[in-house]
Amino acid sequence: MNHSSVLQVGLYLLILFLLAWPLGRYLADLFEGRVAERCPRLAAVAGRFYRLCGVNAGQDMSWWRYALALLAFNAIGVLVVYALQRLQVWLPLNPAGMAAVEPGSAFNTAISFVTNTNWQGYSGEAAMSHLTQMLGLAVQNFFSAATGLAVAIALVRGFARRSVAGIGNAWVDLTRATVGVLLPLSTVIAVFLVAQGVVQNFAGPTEVSLLQPVEYSQPKLDADGQPLKDAAGQVVTETVTAKTQSLSMGPVASQEAIKMLGTNGGGFFNANSAHPFENPTPLSNLVQILAIFLIPAALCFTLGHMVGDIRQGLAILGAMTLIFLVMVAIAIWAEGQANPLLTALGMDGSGGNLEGKEARFGSVQSALFAVITTAASCGAVNAMHDSFMPLGGLVPMWLIQLGEVVFGGVGAGLYGMLVFAIEAVFLAGLMIGRTPEYLGKKIESYEMKMVSVVILATPLLILGGTAISVLASAGVSSMANPGAHGFSEVLYAFSSAANNNGSAFAGLSANTPFYNLMLGPAMWFGRFTVIVPVLAIAGRLAAKPRLAVTAGTLPTHGPLFIVLLIGTVVLVGALTYLPALALGPIVEHLNLFL
């Protein structure tokens, strides 16, 4: 990394922490009900809203009632998003006349957006009406982030509370997350993005003239709209001249804001944040990467405030930041190199690897974006990861496989990292022969069983899914690149789905019945096989008394614990995935440079 990239990353983190610090305090106040106490008029409006919706806001839910509420809410989401896609052709706000989405794709997309994955098998500008984007996909961008936020807060309550049965009220938490956090922040970000050039309208495709008409060939269609074939079975092509360019429009900025803030990542357009209408300038890019990490970073401060010891939150934040810095350095270095096969042909390689990158972002901002979007569970892209250099593509893939605990998704990052923290104190407890405790709560066999489920569920989905796919002809035929890179495409797809990231090595043709059906359940179980055990841990912890700190307590706020936590995360991730990574990006790197 040169001087300028160090400055870019440093300044980015500085702005991030300056914004996250007050937001973290606000989140603690909001979810502990102190904002409502301070503002009785707001509390009155909220009370009326809850009564209208039949919510018993005073009820403190047990963990399993909380989990059932979240599952029900998310299941409704799947049904509604599926229905909107299937019915969009008859619904309003469809100026481009999009047809009903095919059932397999609609099923996959519905699960994808409900689980905060935003894996996109479809191309937005060619498949979704404005109504589906707004009322289906963008709504789930809010709800899935709110779900993650609620689960994280519930887990922190498990540590903060003493000897109580409940972990909070799911309906109140979802409402506070949506209306009290995501909505106001999104509105501000959306307006800023429009000022930078992100479109926000309800128009259909807009025609503009081309300065130089372009000639191209396309398959000739018969009267039924099917491609014509000649006697030899070859598709007949015709040469056409285009004098105009159709620009896709829509309510993009409003969706873009929550897509980043909610670490969702589902682009309005196929090219996602590489599309100039989604991310037109380096400044819009900066705001987007800040939005991705904003709530995940703030939640570390929230943890500190809620357990009454800010150092605990800072330790988690420190561990995340250290892993992040190492990964960023590797990615920026890897993408700063041009492809040696291309420079050998006489191409100037001084700009780094620019295949699949936008000129306004260059290699540094593209690599930084890729690391941030995969450290979090965002999955938006401003460059095509499939065309990254082998090690530049390994970093995003491995960050996803670590479980997206480096800042991570909204809520999901914190509860994922806290699971690793429990694992870390358990390992430390084994080494020194004491009952492990974390944040004043004794960690016992029930919690460790749940932690094991969380840590083992996603590797099972990823490695199992990849193994099945590379053995099935329907899985192999979708690969776009030959050799090790084709394997990487499949491994990345399952890593991304099971960890709810949503980015892709996008050459893989994933909108096939095989991948729609394989990846849909991977996303659902990757999400809720983590959320339910985490809530179980929260419920069990909340019921325990808080232990006093003694001389025998392992301090969990110092450098020793930070190293232990990083070691646990990296060790679990390395042991689980190194063999698979060796078959993909690592062998590819050796092929390219040796």
Added chain:
Amino acid sequence: MNTTTAQLPQSIWRTLLAEARPAISLFLALSLITGLAYPLLVTGVAQGLFADEANGSLILKDGKSVGSALIGQPFSDAKYLWGRPSATGPQPYNALASGGSNLGPLNPALVDTVKARIAEQRAANPAQTGLVPQELVTASASGLDPHISPAAARWQIARIAQIRGLPAERVQAIIEACTEQPAFGLFGEARVNVLQVNLALDALK
């Protein structure tokens, strides 16, 4: 509320029934707020404060849209500045089907494509004997990239000046006028808007 794990199955249906009404009503109410009220509010503010940007930063000439300042157009005529190769189909710079090539670094198809582009660039710019700028031979991520680097633009000055019979300084000045700098001199790259340069070149009479 002292239900233990063993009692779970009996309670699940009762709980789901009890929570069905809040689940459905809250879903509907929050959907209306975030799925309709929010995008309408943002659209209202956007159209009021930043109408040009909200509608696609269109460039108007004689009342007609001649392109968007943010969306690139394909150029292959020697008198124009050329932009990034585009991987969209069926035609390049198809703004209804954005996307990159997704070719991996070792893919022979990438090497062949770039080799052909380098040959094309060399043939079109015989005055240039050095390395070919990378933006001119690698596909962008969106397929709609409106920019190239100042170096890649300068590389084409000799060709454009010769065909148009213009002094090189004139072309250089237009390119500089259409160059944007990194944000705060730090974030992102310096870049030249290809369509704006070509519109300015055509406007010279």
